[in-house]
Amino acid sequence: MAIAEVTIIPIGTGSTSLSSYVADLQRVLAEQPGITYELTSMSTIIEGDIADVLAAIAVLHETPFANGAQRVSTSVKIDDRRDRASSSKQKLKSVREKLQ
Template identity: 35%
Template sequence: MVLLEFSMTPSTREESKSPYVARILDVIDKSGLSYQLTPMGTIIEGDWAEVMAVVTDCYRALEVDCPRISAQIKIDYRAGPNSRMKSKMEAVETILGRKLST
């Protein structure tokens, strides 16, 4: 199972990137994959082909009117079932003995 964390941003003159982030999140949400939005990016979980297809779809959603796009991508693969986003957090919370703000 793959955990992929990424951010994708067009180089525009506008200070706020929220409209572009919303466009990308719409693609991610409609993909049906598990995801977690963070202030600095988004984590999606699935098999390799699924998560890479979502990244490609996000790029395609921006390229229509964005002549330059920057992307940062981190990938963690581990054989086994999904729900790693949840299980990784639960493991740390168990060690600490309390719930964390996530």
Template identity: 40%
Template structure:
């Protein structure tokens, strides 16, 4: 299953804090029923590739609607076809 790393940085909001932005992003991810993991600098989400793009777009546009004068969104996608991967399998492999 594809894995998306997503970082959305709203600029011009009048605040240095991103906590509320992360909470809004996580709410969108949960509404779409996707498995995710929040890290200190990004959020990792797994799911169908089309759903991942839809969620990334929804999060990006939501930040624009919340009065950010600029939004910088960075995405990385790991889409492996030779074997199944997941958030848990990738983390567990490193821990082994």
């Protein structure tokens, strides 16, 4: 399973507020098959098969354009572990265990 951290920044919107764009992106994510996701204060974490994750990111990148943005900057970090099952929650659990 791949874990991706995605940040999408619409540029040329005429406003410094991005929350309406973020809300639209979350609605679009809810419709994407084969993934789970979690909104954080600075990005969104998407988990699933790498093909499904990349397909979801492509749809997300296009969404601000459909909502009036003139430019979109998308940053993606992908952790694609193939030696064993992994998830965002499992990664956090592992770190917390080592803190004790």
